[in-house]
Amino acid sequence: MTENNQQEHSESSKESTPVTPSNTSHPKKTLFSPTAGQKIDLSPSKNTLPYAAFGLSAIAIALSGWLYLQSMQSTVDNDISALKNAQSTLSSQLNSNNISATELNRLAEQIQGATQTNQSQNSQLLTRLSLQEEKLLILESKMSRLGNTTKEDWKLAEAEYLIRLANQRLLLESDNVGAATLLINADDILNELKDPLVFSTRKALAKDIQALKSISQFDLEGAYLKLNALYESVETLPQREPSKAWQSTSSEQNTLLQTGSKATNVDASQAVTTMLSSLWESLQSLVVINYNHKPIKALLPPAEYQTLVTGLQLQLDVAQVALIKGEPRIYQQTLSRVATAITEHFETQADSVVFFLGGLTALQQLNPSPELPLPRESLLAMRALMQEWDRRNTDVTTSPEPVVQETTTQEQPQNPSPQDEPKAEQGGGA
Known part of the structure; x- marks a missing residue:
């Protein structure tokens, strides 16, 4: 810009x-004024x-x-x-x-x-x-029921409570005898009602009572005491010895030596023969042929023997705990271990060992936790009976109410209340 x-x-x-014209191209022109006698210059510079x-x-x-x-x-x-x-x-x-x-x-x-x-x-x-x-x-509804309860309602509630208590007794304590007694008491209460509605409930109760009575009785305390007796008798069991014949021959030799010194009239030949025969029998008793090809176990040292006795007692303690808690698998395993150890390390021909194994076998036949039937059918039947009983009572109590209301509504215009009379008097006075 x-x-x-x-x-x-x-x-x-x-x-x-302005462009100045040159003198050559533009000649100046002069004029003479007639008045003053002066010259007038008519050049182009005057027109710029x-x-x-x-x-x-x-x-x-x-x-x-x-x-x-x-x-x-x-x-x-x-x-x-x-x-x-x-x-x-x-x-x-x-x-x-x-x-x-x-x-x-x-x-x-x-x-x-x-x-x-x-x-x-x-x-x-x-x-x-x-x-x-x-x-x-x-x-x-509960308040209305409490207001309308009768003696039969209380008996029905008591029977339901007894049935529930029988279920709890079986579940928690496994007491079939007490549960059967409770169910029998509930059946007696229902029998006192003399009502046809309780027929199905009593039928279920009879079935459950029969199932509980069919179970064999189990003496838990007696079995526990038997195990305790076996526990105490373990220390008195004789240990198995390798040769009873050697002990018998050695005792016979001692008796012969004692009698030989006293009997002077016995011949020397007879004494020699008896000595040789006893020696031969003792040698036979020392040689044992194992036809089952099993190794012969030697006598246990005192420390190992005490360990064995302590282990057997511990197994019997475990069996007692399993018996109380109702663990049949642990109970049977511990008793079988005890029986195996007794037959291996103790003299099975001794009377104490025989009685011990007999008691152990009898305890093995017991079942710590037998299957107990639960009275569910009687409980369900009792609940259905309670519902039917309440329904019948509500139908009976609600049926006469409309009639009473209609009669009261019809009688109200005819019989004015005493509160309305002062109002009418006040209106008349006004």
């Missing part, structure tokens, strides 16, 4: 400068005024144009700066709008979550209210 303005300024300056005015006007136009361009340029710069400012303000507004939009979205999510929690809380409150209403209805 500045270069163009300079060129235009130079061109206007060139046009504004229009040219100067034109040049000045051109310069003014150029200056005005340049000033206009400068003003336009300044306005454009101002407009650009204003646009930049507006753009920055718009961008800041957009950023603030974006921030506000995110905040609004976050607030909307929070509001939605709050509404969901409120809805869930309302649903929970509604469920609680429904449960409370159901509980209130149940309590009202």
Whole structure:
């Protein structure tokens, strides 16, 4: 823009400068004034005024144009700066709008979550209210039942309690005798009602009582005491010895030597023969032929023998615990281990060992936890009887109520209450 303005300024300056005509081409003309007698110069230099005015006007136009361009340029710069400012303000507004939009979205999510929690809380409150209403209805029904209970209702509740107690006795204590006694008492109570509704319940009770009585009796205390007696008799059992014949021959030799010194009339030949025969028998007793090809066990040293006795006593303790807790598998395993150890390390021909093994075999025949039938059928029949009994009682109590209400509603207009009489008197006085 500045270069163009300079060129235009130079061109206007060139046009504004007057051209001096040369003397050769334009000769001066002089005129003589007749009045004053002076000469009038008619040369072209006297006509440069229009040219100067034109040049000045051109310069003014150029200056005005340049000033206009400068003003336009300044306005454009101002407009650009204003646009930049507006753009920055718009961008800041957009950023603030974006921030506000995110905040609004976050607030909307929070509001939605709050509404969901409120809805869930309302649903929970509604469920609680429904449960409370159901509980209130149940309590009202129970109160009405308590208000209308009779002696037969109490007997029926007692019979149900006895049946439940019999189930608990079998589950917790495995006491079939006590459970059968409780069921018999419940059957006696139902028999006192003399009602045909109890027939099916008494039938189920009779079936459960018969099943409990068919179980063989099991004396837990007696079995425990027998195991304790075996525990104490382990220390007195004789250990197995390798040769009983050697002991018998040695004792015979001692007796012969004692009698030989006293009997002087016995012949020497007979004494020699008897000595040789006894020696031969003793040698035979020392030689044992094992036809089963099993190794012969020697006598245990005292320390190992004491360890064996302690181990057997420990196994009997485990059998006692398994008997009390009702663990048949552990009970049978421990008793079989004790029997195997007794037959291997103790003299099975001795009377004490024979009696010990006999008692152990008798205890092995016991079952610590026999299968006991649960009186479920009688309990289910009792619950059905209670429901039928309550239904019949509710039908009986609710049937006469509408008749009573109708009679009372019909009698109310005919017999005004004493509270209405003062009101009528007050209305008449007014």
